[in-house]
Amino acid sequence: MTTETKKVQLKGMTLPELKKWFSENGEKPFRGEQVFNWMYNYLIDDFEGMLNLSKPLREKLRDTTILNTLELTNTSVSSSEGTVKLLLKTGLDHLIECVIIPEEKRVTLCVSTQVGCPLDCKFCATGLMGYKRNLTAGEIFDQYAIAQRANNREITNIVYMGMGEPLLNYDATVKSLEIFAQDTTQGITLKKITVSTAGIAPRIRDLADTGLRPKLALSLHSCFEDTRTKIMPINAKYSLKENIEAIEYYIKKTNTRITYEYTMLEGINDTDRDIKALGKLCRRMPSKVNIIKFNSLEHMHPEGFSGELRPTSRDRIEEFAERLKDEDVTVLVRDTQGDEIAAACGQLAGMVIDNNG
Numbered sequence: 354m355t356t357e358t359k360k361v362q363l364k365g366m367t368l369p370e371l372k373k374w375f376s377e378n379g380e381k382p383f384r385g386e387q388v389f390n391w392m393y394n395y396l397i398d399d400f401e402g403m404l405n406l407s408k409p410l411r412e413k414l415r416d417t418t419i420l421n422t423l424e425l426t427n428t429s430v431s432s433s434e435g436t437v438k439l440l441l442k443t444g445l446d447h448l449i450e451c452v453i454i455p456e457e458k459r460v461t462l463c464v465s466t467q468v469g470c471p472l473d474c475k476f477c478a479t480g481l482m483g484y485k486r487n488l489t490a491g492e493i494f495d496q497y498a499i500a501q502r503a504n505n506r507e508i509t510n511i512v513y514m515g516m517g518e519p520l521l522n523y524d525a526t527v528k529s530l531e532i533f534a535q536d537t538t539q540g541i542t543l544k545k546i547t548v549s550t551a552g553i554a555p556r557i558r559d560l561a562d563t564g565l566r567p568k569l570a571l572s573l574h575s576c577f578e579d580t581r582t583k584i585m586p587i588n589a590k591y592s593l594k595e596n597i598e599a600i601e602y603y604i605k606k607t608n609t610r611i612t613y614e615y616t617m618l619e620g621i622n623d624t625d626r627d628i629k630a631l632g633k634l635c636r637r638m639p640s641k642v643n644i645i646k647f648n649s650l651e652h653m654h655p656e657g658f659s660g661e662l663r664p665t666s667r668d669r670i671e672e673f674a675e676r677l678k679d680e681d682v683t684v685l686v687r688d689t690q691g692d693e694i695a696a697a698c699g700q701l702a703g704m705v706i707d708n709n710g
């Protein structure tokens with residue numbers, strides 16, 4: 354795939370961009386609309402399959418443009434839960450992962466937005482591998498296209514929660530959302546898409562101003578600034594206070610509710626004081642809390658604070674959740690689907706860490 358990178362990448366262009374590109378390249382703008390439908394609605398991965406384009410146009414496109422941005426190189430399936438992890442190679446030979454999580458009533462795809470991540474959250478395997486580059490909007494979309502083709506059930510939900518911080522790759526993230534927003538024949542709408550952020554307050558406000566209205570999730574993990582900074586160093590730059598104000602702005606503009614992701618760390622964020630603080634925060638605006646069991650990073654031999662982190666016991670997680678309900682908080686204790694194949698939250702990096710090194 355590396356030799357193809359000089360060609361123009363069609364996937365990732367929005368509808369207006371495609372119309373413009375076709376018009377600037379001697380074709381009628383409506384050809385852009387046709388290609389948009391083939392790429393994004395019918396998930397066609399070969400110009401030959403674009404049946405309403407003439408043969409000479411298909412040949413021209415094949416010679417000058419790239420349709421596929423990622424190559425599927427490995428698939429692992431968790432035998433107990435059916436979670437599927439796809440290992441994908443980019444045109445620059447970097448490896449990324451996305452995960453299909455089947456449940457009774459829905460199938461969720463977790464997509465990556467960066468190769469690695471610059472943020473170094475202490476509970477996260479991806480943070481340990483460092484940052485290589487941003488993904489393009491085409492590469493974000495192609496994770497969906499490949500996953501849907503590989504999966505026999507329809508993908509109903511997408512979470513931007515894989516490798517990387519979506520709001521540090523803001524332009525490509527928004528462009529990919531615009532593509533999903535225009536995609537009318539598939540089941541995915543922006544109501545079924547959640548962008549999860551570690552808390553990049555100015556970009557949360559920008560996202561609110563786009564009018565796109567995907568759901569928003571904040572990786573919270575503590576309501577206390579000092580503890581949160583210890584777990585997530587980005588909190589020193591964009592404080593929780595600043596992020597909560599940005600989220601209030603987002604909720605007001607989009608009329609959605611915020612999801613707080615809360616990974617349970619023994620002795621760090623699972624005390625009675627944390628319950629009270631979380632209850633108070635949740636009552637400020639429409640919200641729910643996803644409680645996540647911490648997946649140990651011991652297999653990666655991390656040094657420092659990451660190496661000290663331990664999961665909260667199952668009993669305490671249940672008690673914590675019950676006590677939050679008493680505080681009028683909507684709580685979901687998430688099953689740790691994908692543990693077995695290192696596809697659970699904070700574990701995406703397993704297979705890629707050596708290859709991208």
Ligand code: SF4
Pocket residue numbers: 470471472473474477478479480481515516517518551572699
């Ligand atoms: S939790 Fe998300 S933002 Fe934090 S290091 Fe991991 S991938 Fe990056």
